[in-house]
Amino acid sequence: MPELSPEEQERYARQIGPGVLSPEGQLCLKRSTALIARAGGMGGPAAMVLVMAGVGRVIIAHGGRLSSPDLNRQVLGSEEALGQPRAESFAQRLRSLNRFVTVDSVDHEPDDEEALALARRADVILSCAPGFAERMRLNRAAVTAGVPLVDAAQWGMSGSLVVVRPRQTACLRCLYPQQPDFEELFPVVGGISSALGSLAGLEAIKILARTGEPLYGRLWTIDAYHGRTSILNLRRDPRCPCCGSENPQGGDCPSFRLGENGTVPFDAQGGPQS
């Protein structure tokens, strides 16, 4: 069982204490794996937050090559990296932030099968994808694997966070019974991307380190354009084809990691059992 080395204890000293992480929580981070789908405007800052906090393994999935319009928000990019494959370029940047963590890169957007395989390796999934098809794929993988999902979304200077505790709180399919259309290219300012990505990372840290109160079952909207915010209590749909209690073993998301009573085996503090 890995313990924190003296060097790691020194690195994380500022985040261990009352109101932040316990020493045990820090160790939980070290033992954990986070999957981040798309490491761009939101996923990039989320990945940085997780790597700097000491999550043991961070897997980023992002296809394509870095282009100039990416650089208004994709903080893992740089002028020097223009034209390079995003995933490995971003992974190298992340590795430079913390020698105590492992960063793996996937150089494409996973299909259903690969998303589920990656979800099974993860303790938390961060969905930062720019389209609903990919977000719903990650939602299905998270529900099927019984892994918490943090979904970050944005448009313009506004954004939202949803945190899903599979089969216990509303999943994305509960919210959107019909998949919304969404343009691949949409207006966005980097400041809101970074804010949402950092908050998504923080939610993942709370889940993995069993600290604080994750936003399970709630949707946090941030309207930075008007300077307004709100938190909504989400309603789980018992008829949801993905996670509904009326089809606990079927539908889009057959579960394999559920306990005998049909619930995800979270521990007493709300984190997934490892």
Add this chain to the structure above:
Amino acid sequence: MNVRLMITGRGYPAAESLPANLTLADSATLDEALQAIAGLLPEGEAPSGNCLVAVSGMHLGTVRDHRPHVLGDGDELVLVAPMAGG
């Protein structure tokens, strides 16, 4: 009665013409409020059927498919237009 209005997410500039408070008949329903909002927006700018709807912090579904609800004076009606990441 008055209902506070918050519209956010995709396409929020289209909602700039809406008032911060919506004046409705007492015991107006959510559907009546949504009709009033659609009537105040420029033609073709009605909220998407996939917008999430919440009243005073409680999610009720989408514009297209939501629980029936009777509004009260001082409620906050929130519409969240679908957003994605990137």
